[in-house]
Amino acid sequence: MASVAASAAKPRPGRPALPPEELVAVPVRHWGRWISAVAAVAALAGLIGSLAKNANLRWDIVGDYLFADLIFDGLQTTLWLTAASMAIGLGVGTLIAVMRLSDNPVLYGIATLFVWVFRGTPLLVQIIFWGYAGALYKELLIGIPFTDVTFIRADTNDLLTPAVAALLALGLNEAAYASEIVRAGIQSVDPGQTEAAHSLGMRPALTMRRIVLPQAMRVIIPPMGNETINMLKMTALVSVIAAHDLMSNIQDVYASNYQVIPMLMVASIWYLALVTLLSIPQAWLERHYGRGTGHHRRSPLARMFAGASLRLRTTRKKGER
């Protein structure tokens, strides 16, 4: 390729001197992005610096507790409670969503009632209800109503340990919200997809599993990511039934040592770390379920340097000559 410098050296007004294929395309330079990036980094550095130097924050206490056993125990509870209740939420929620979209009026009725109750009452009330269900019903019987026939008999308190109660409360409440997210996802899929699957002899359940849900996932994942992050923090509510998550353990500590701010810093650092970790599988899932749609976006860094890399190359070419 004839060099850029040559054409620049002898500018001929009017007609272009070179045939079009030898012209160099200059990409749009995003100066605004670079200026705002520098400003943002400076502001952030200032903020971090002032936080680090602030003696009132007692970083020594933050350091003491950041990796304490008590914190790790709470972290463990928070993590498995979040994972398990999200699994229940998504599983039961999908079932409820499909029931709500069903032609069968009985299934529709049950699903609507479920969502109405579990979304309409406060989560705290639901947690307390499951936690103290043993006081309401001493025994759990499974049999035929209004007869003496019983199949299973169990002591409620043996079944509903605090962990199980917490899981039921969080999982079923989440299911009510998740079902609406899944329903919106299913409804976002073109009905022509279902028709095409049916015309191939696929039955409704298979069509839902293989054709509709995988496409609905694209719409479902981002709000479910939100739900997961919310759940991470909502697990703190289970402290009322003596289950020990991260936040309850932190509260226990500052209730005795009065170092409220440093302990809340510890909590924030851990929650931020967990949320950061969660974003990795979310990005992976979004890419997986977005396949075939062509909605691929370059990473922010790649976008920042998009114009610049081309510029570097032209500069080098000038230098070579």
Add this chain to the structure above:
Amino acid sequence: MTAPMVHAQGVRKNFGRLEVLQGIDLTVERGQVCCLLGPSGSGKSTLLRCINHLEKIDGGRLAVDGDLVGYRQHGGKLYELREREVAARRRDIGMVFQRFNLFPHMTALENVMEAPVRVARAGKAEARARAQELLDRVGLGDRAGHYPAQLSGGQQQRVAIARALAMEPKLMLFDEPTSALDPELVGDVLDVMRQLAADGMTMVVVTHEIGFAREVGDTAVFMDEGVVVEAGDPRQVLVEPRQERTRAFLSKVL
């Protein structure tokens, strides 16, 4: 004497108060190509969907290959089919849609393999080989790994035809297969359909391609407002129509 592939007698269909099909009579013999023409809203798509039981008819009799659509005859009584039986009947009828309706999250090859693997329970390797063969047949052997979004409309429609053929149907229904295509892509799709007709497939084709209907069709049926206005040899119906409504329609599309 074998039953015709499609036999409709006085078929009726309403959507609420709207009578979309008002007593349709239609016979498609085995190995024949029947072209359905008519203005938009005349009920052509609805009739195709009834044949594949995507819609239930409200009156008359509709049989495919001698079996009443949606019913099983046993001991002098008709029993409505269960979900599993409806699905089983649909396997034998291929359908191609105006908007292709390919599964966007699967490659062309996976689209074609899906029903043989999940519905007919064919082995993966065998289904893959067969799907590749079908893609070759519609001229897209080299696009097997592409997702629908990476294919042109004409290519997508040919994949859709291959997908329908993968279940080895005895009847193929086409609902305006070329209406959503750019003019230069129509020919490739019609070529595939022409070849299919030459191979002896029984086809019902809703189309506005008068040339195709004249050349490939064994019968042409002109519908308007839910009734069959005129039916017969395409060279007669489409060249010297007897009915004024047919003539008016043809003068608009030609």
